[in-house]
């Protein structure tokens with residue numbers, strides 16, 4: 001069930017957790033009034049989402065003739081990115097039309113990344129400090145950088161980037177409408193399907209509302225949305241500082257020591273900051289494919305495909321993959337024709353955001369075994385995407401050892417072929433031991449941000465799902 005964060009007993013009922021999260025013992029009339037307003041709004045949003053999920057489910061049941069395809073997998077596995085690739089193949093104009101609305105997501109991704117770096121420098125500054133005070137044996141670039149000048153340069157960068165980082169929450173609130181979900185991960189910003197339309201509508205209706213404080217005498221930006229125009233101006237001003245921070249040897253050091261963790265999309269957008277901070281920037285399709293926003297509930301996407309002179313409507317259901325979201329999947333199982341399960345095999349050195357003790361590959365395999373064992377899915381056409389192969393290759397090339405995180409990997413070579421085969425074998429075994437019937441498992445090694453390669457895979461998968469669908473229909 002979806003929950004709004006921090007709901008006190010007046011809204012939630014009388015359970016012990018609610019008491020723990022209850023209102024403060026002493027609050028002024030003004031604070032109480034503001035709190036109650038927040039509660040009512042949170043409840044309204046939560047109820048609306050529950051209603052939307054119910055309606056999605058009813059639509060799903062009614063669409064008897066359509067091919068129904070579920071995209072399943074843990075959070076960040078690449079489901080929504082794969083959905084964008086389907087959209088690009090079947091309705092390229094619609095994705096093109098959406099490009100501008102992704103700007104706010106990309107801005108949020110950039111600002112969030114900068115804040116993560118600055119937090120990392122604050123939390124682990126003593127490591128940098130130790131380095132500063134230790135004489136360097138050689139005059140490598142890294143060694144030269146850890147001088148008092150370095151320390152003061154970080155302080156200056158932090159000061160100069162304050163105005164940019166200050167808009168993070170405003171962007172997050174605009175995107176998720178102030179909604180916070182329990183069990184979704186600690187730093188998530190969440191969207192429901194159709195958010196592109198809502199952000200655009202809110203732009204025209206609430207011009208100026210939720211706008212961050214003006215930066216004053218700044219370069220102009222052309223975006224009609226005042227918030228986006230304001231963040232764009234801040235980015236233009238901060239561009240050189242962002243580049244200096246991202247390339248700073250202290251940051252490289254903390255990234256290397258894994259004290260700062262930058263997600264893949266953060267790296268991608270920080271590398272592209274010159275372009276993103278340009279006046280009049282409009283995201284490219286490649287930017288849209290790299291943009292990261294967490295899905296909540298189930299997002300339905302319909303498209304029409306011509307199969308041998310026959311027009312067939314496909315319905316694709318893109319789910320939220322975080323643990324707190326998985327209970328919303330089951331009602332869609334009994335009617336599904338096909339599942340694409342997306343597993344990010346680059347994630348061997350990562351842990352779940354919602355449960356920092358669980359290795360992401362382990363979680364992905366466990367979740368896959370539950371899907372394979374589910375009786376409602378025993379006849380479903382099952383496709384496995386072992387995704388993020390590009391990132392896996394990069395990590396291995398950087399020397400990140402698999403056996404350090406997956407001890408059973410032992411002394412096998414730390415090379416792409418060996419590692420990808422090892423994970424593939426595990427998924428195949430899990431399917432085999434949870435598949436009493438004759439269901440076939442179709443496997444593809446993918447990088448769903450690679451449009452050319454992914455489009456070929458999608459056509460192949462789509463046609464094979466459709467052949468299965470026709471076969472089933474003939475048996476009925």
Ligand SMILES: Nc1nc2c(ncn2[C@@H]2O[C@H](COP(=O)(O)OP(=O)(O)OP(=O)(O)O)[C@@H](O)[C@H]2O)c(=O)[nH]1
Pocket residue numbers: 073074075076077078079080081082264265289290291292293294295296319320321322387388389390391446447448449450
């Ligand atoms: N480099 C690379 N990035 C990828 C790949 N697949 C997905 N991503 C990126 O990973 C991030 C997460 O992808 P999403 O598609 O949002 O993940 P999701 O499975 O929909 O996640 P939830 O909605 O939280 O369940 C995005 O920034 C994507 O651009 C890939 O194969 N390679």
Ligand SMILES: [Mg+2]
Pocket residue numbers: 079080081293294295318319320321
């Ligand atoms: Mg998603």
